[in-house]
Amino acid sequence: MAKFNLFKFIQEVRSETEKVTWPTRRETMITTAMVFIMVALAAAFFFVADQMMRFLVTCVLDFNSCRTTLQSNPILVLIIGAVLGLVGYFGWSVNKGRGR
Numbered sequence: 001m002a003k004f005n006l007f008k009f010i011q012e013v014r015s016e017t018e019k020v021t022w023p024t025r026r027e028t029m030i031t032t033a034m035v036f037i038m039v040a041l042a043a044a045f046f047f048v049a050d051q052m053m054r055f056l057v058t059c060v061l062d063f064n065s066c067r068t069t070l071q072s073n074p075i076l077v078l079i080i081g082a083v084l085g086l087v088g089y090f091g092w093s094v095n096k097g098r099g100r
Contacts, residue, residue, distance in 0.1 A: 052083065 023031070055076075059066030070077055 052080070055080075 055066070055069070058069075
């Protein structure tokens with residue numbers, strides 16, 4: 001088994017660290033901002049998806065509650081219709097080139 005030399009290991013680590021191209025402060029800030037924006041968008045998407053699934057499960061399990069909610073909140077009907085329309089359109093546009 002080879003002997004371990006701590007001093008040589010540290011020298012090699014420093015040598016390799018000098019070869020790395022480190023990002024500038026500006027690049028780091030831009031990348032960090034992009035990460036935060038994408039996290040916020042993903043959180044919003046999953047919140048909306050979760051609320052829609054909760055609503056659909058409630059409709060399946062308790063139809064009277066669903067009907068009351070839809071009658072008292074017509075904006076919800078528009079949002080559900082728009083989302084279903086977008087899902088249908090994107091599904092159609094993805095598959096139209098496949099001959100289906």
